Amino acid sequence: MWDWNEFPEISRTDLRDLKKGLDSAFKDFTRAWGDTIEGFFNPLLKFLVWFEKLLISTPWPVMMLIIAVLVWLGSRSWPLVVGALVSLWLVGYLGMWENTMYTLALISVATLVCIIIGIPFGIWMAKSNRVQAIVTPILDIMQTIPAFVYLIPIMLLLGIGKVPGLIAVCIYAIPPVVRLTNLGIRLVDKDVLEAADAFGASPHQKLWTVQMPLALPNIFAGINQTIMMALAMVVVAALIGVRGLGLEVLKAVNNQYITLGFMNGMAIVAIAIIFDRVSQKYGKRLQKHSEVIHG
Amino acid sequence: MASHGIEVKDLFKIFGPNGEKYVEAVKNGMSKTELNEQHGHVLGLKDINISMPAGKIQVVMGLSGSGKSTLIRHINRLIEPTAGAVLYEGDDVCQMSKSELLEFRRHKTAMVFQKFALLPHRTVIENTVYGLEIQGVDKGEASKRARRWIDRVGLDGFENHYPNQLSGGMQQRVGLARALTNDADILLMDEAFSALDPLIRSDMQAVLLDIQAELQKTIVFITHDLDEALRLGDQIAILRDGEVIQQGSGQEIVLNPADGYITDFVKEVNRGRVISVGTIMADTPFDSSINIELLPDDKLEIAAKAMTEQEETRANVRDSTGKLVGSLRLKDTISAMVTPESP
Numbered sequence: 001m002w003d004w005n006e007f008p009e010i011s012r013t014d015l016r017d018l019k020k021g022l023d024s025a026f027k028d029f030t031r032a033w034g035d036t037i038e039g040f041f042n043p044l045l046k047f048l049v050w051f052e053k054l055l056i057s058t059p060w061p062v063m064m065l066i067i068a069v070l071v072w073l074g075s076r077s078w079p080l081v082v083g084a085l086v087s088l089w090l091v092g093y094l095g096m097w098e099n100t101m102y103t104l105a106l107i108s109v110a111t112l113v114c115i116i117i118g119i120p121f122g123i124w125m126a127k128s129n130r131v132q133a134i135v136t137p138i139l140d141i142m143q144t145i146p147a148f149v150y151l152i153p154i155m156l157l158l159g160i161g162k163v164p165g166l167i168a169v170c171i172y173a174i175p176p177v178v179r180l181t182n183l184g185i186r187l188v189d190k191d192v193l194e195a196a197d198a199f200g201a202s203p204h205q206k207l208w209t210v211q212m213p214l215a216l217p218n219i220f221a222g223i224n225q226t227i228m229m230a231l232a233m234v235v236v237a238a239l240i241g242v243r244g245l246g247l248e249v250l251k252a253v254n255n256q257y258i259t260l261g262f263m264n265g266m267a268i269v270a271i272a273i274i275f276d277r278v279s280q281k282y283g284k285r286l287q288k289h290s291e292v293i294h295g
Numbered sequence: 296m297a298s299h300g301i302e303v304k305d306l307f308k309i310f311g312p313n314g315e316k317y318v319e320a321v322k323n324g325m326s327k328t329e330l331n332e333q334h335g336h337v338l339g340l341k342d343i344n345i346s347m348p349a350g351k352i353q354v355v356m357g358l359s360g361s362g363k364s365t366l367i368r369h370i371n372r373l374i375e376p377t378a379g380a381v382l383y384e385g386d387d388v389c390q391m392s393k394s395e396l397l398e399f400r401r402h403k404t405a406m407v408f409q410k411f412a413l414l415p416h417r418t419v420i421e422n423t424v425y426g427l428e429i430q431g432v433d434k435g436e437a438s439k440r441a442r443r444w445i446d447r448v449g450l451d452g453f454e455n456h457y458p459n460q461l462s463g464g465m466q467q468r469v470g471l472a473r474a475l476t477n478d479a480d481i482l483l484m485d486e487a488f489s490a491l492d493p494l495i496r497s498d499m500q501a502v503l504l505d506i507q508a509e510l511q512k513t514i515v516f517i518t519h520d521l522d523e524a525l526r527l528g529d530q531i532a533i534l535r536d537g538e539v540i541q542q543g544s545g546q547e548i549v550l551n552p553a554d555g556y557i558t559d560f561v562k563e564v565n566r567g568r569v570i571s572v573g574t575i576m577a578d579t580p581f582d583s584s585i586n587i588e589l590l591p592d593d594k595l596e597i598a599a600k601a602m603t604e605q606e607e608t609r610a611n612v613r614d615s616t617g618k619l620v621g622s623l624r625l626k627d628t629i630s631a632m633v634t635p636e637s638p
């Protein structure tokens with residue numbers, strides 16, 4: 001007879017054995033492959049460290065000048081340049097310059113990694129419905145699974161440090177570039193694509209002369225979202241040993257320092273807003289001629 | 296480099312996962328509706344045989360959904376045929392390998408589209424060089440050749456504009472320049488002027504005729520408009536439900552419509568612009584006191600105008616070799632220009 005109040009559970013010992021089995025299998029894997037995998041990520045670590053050093057060793061006025069120029073090139077908007085400079089100055093004045101540079105380095109490198117991996121994946125997804133069917137649910141999982149869950153295997157595998165932090169950020173932040181690259185390519189006007197076919201464009205030529213340029217505004221929107229999501233992860237990354245504004249926020253939480261928490265939080269917000277406004281303005285400029293007008 | 300004719304032979308297109316299975320049934324008379332309702336396949340083209348003349352304009356005409364776009368897309372194989380052949384210079388386009396097909400599209404064909412299909416992120420000049428860029432022609436050479444055609448279609452000064460800064464008529468000039476820059480033997484035009492206002496459309500027809508007089512390409516021109524078909528077509532094929540129901544010169548179709556469907560089509564036509572003097576003239580010339588002389592190819596409208604302007608009622612017809620070949624009276628001219636009452 002079934003007892004409808006009691007769920008037919010797996011027996012307690014079986015469950016324990018299952019968990020233990022999987023855990024120890026993963027630990028065995030870590031022992032066997034941990035060093036190899038760490039070695040694999042070593043160039044990434046070196047690059048991140050080099051970039052951090054570069055940002056920190058650059059004198060602050062030079063850094064502010066570079067940022068002002070980048071903001072201008074991206075947005076062509078004086079108010080934004082001024083806004084960026086004022087907030088950076090404030091951040092520095094309040095003693096957060098170095099941590100801001102650490103965070104900036106992490107976000108930049110994470111975004112770069114996401115773009116380098118994400119765009120080819122997005123292209124692949126756009127070319128094959130089967131790949132899309134497989135990758136989409138994986139992206140859903142990456143975006144919804146609580147970050148702490150994948151922190152465990154990452155830490156087991158790579159310990160505590162910058163690279164595991166970077167990987168955690170990338171797992172969470174990469175889905176938008178992939179999705180919007182795929183979407184952007186799939187949304188390209190069928191008529192224009194047919195014209196490329198009619199002129200004898202090979203698949204490769206079609207990708208570079210039609211699909212990528214027309215998908216660019218969407219890809220850019222994806223990169224923008226990726227940056228925002230990477231910024232949202234800096235506190236989590238701090239949990240496994242990444243320095244920067246996130247770590248300060250974490251300290252503030254642990255010690256109930258309200259002001260410290262808010263100051264570093266606002267610094268993160270400032271970076272986010274600068275990145276967002278600049279990349280949106282840039283994306284708009286890319287789009288200027290892309291709408292097709294008939295008649 | 297002379298253009299060649301295109302032979303479309305026993306061509307069938309049945310849309311759906313198992314098109315081949317139904318070719319026999321369609322050959323044996325299964326209708327488009329039956330095929331759709333009983334087997335869920337769409338009959339696109341049925342047993343098309345057209346011999347498209349070299350260096351001339353072949354018009355394919357029909358109402359919307361009659362299969363015109365499907366047919367023209369078989370010539371560069373943007374659509375795979377279900378059965379049949381498209382022959383150009385002895386090669387069957389339908390049998391070409393992928394790379395042969397790319398080469399064929401690059402060097403032998405160019406296409407102009409109803410909705411222009413310009414690359415919105417590229418300027419006029421960058422659009423115009425597109426075909427050459429795909430062929431791998433170097434940049435300087437490509438832009439030199441493109442400029443020539445940009446000027447020719449009347450777009451000089453607009454090289455650096457983007458398509459969305461241009462009117463529809465100008466956008467289609469870009470489409471035409473892009474196709475002509477390819478310097479291909481075959482020009483495929485799918486309702487190229489249908490999206491344009493009547494005046495601009497008529498301009499574009501003139502531009503095309505002018506260019507064709509110089510280049511003599513093999514042009515396949517799709518339209519749903521009989522006036523356009525008659526103005527441009529050296530030869531016209533009329534499609535209905537994927538079948539050719541009549542082909543011939545414009546004059547032949549207007550004078551002898553094959554069935555009620557075509558009769559309805561040709562009712563509104565200005566016959567004076569279609570029928571030539573040679574078709575209705577009497578074989579015996581008048582004496583040489585007649586001071587109006589016409590060519591056999593002159594249209595009736597011209598003949599009528601010539602006679603009324605000089606207050607004459609008679610004209611002689613002399614062919615291009617200078618021989619008197621016939622004669623024409625004003626009253627016969629006028630009555631041939633009037634659409635006969637349908638029986």
Ligand SMILES: Nc1ncnc2c1ncn2[C@@H]1O[C@H](COP(=O)(O)OP(=O)(O)O)[C@@H](O)[C@H]1O
Pocket residue numbers: 310311337338339357358359360361362363364365366
């Ligand atoms: N990819 C397709 N799948 C199914 N049916 C199609 C497809 N393309 C065209 N058809 C059908 O074939 C017929 C002819 O279409 P088309 O060649 O576009 O006509 P036209 O250009 O004369 O308006 C129509 O009934 C249309 O619905």
Ligand SMILES: [Mg+2]
Pocket residue numbers: 363364365486
């Ligand atoms: Mg059509």
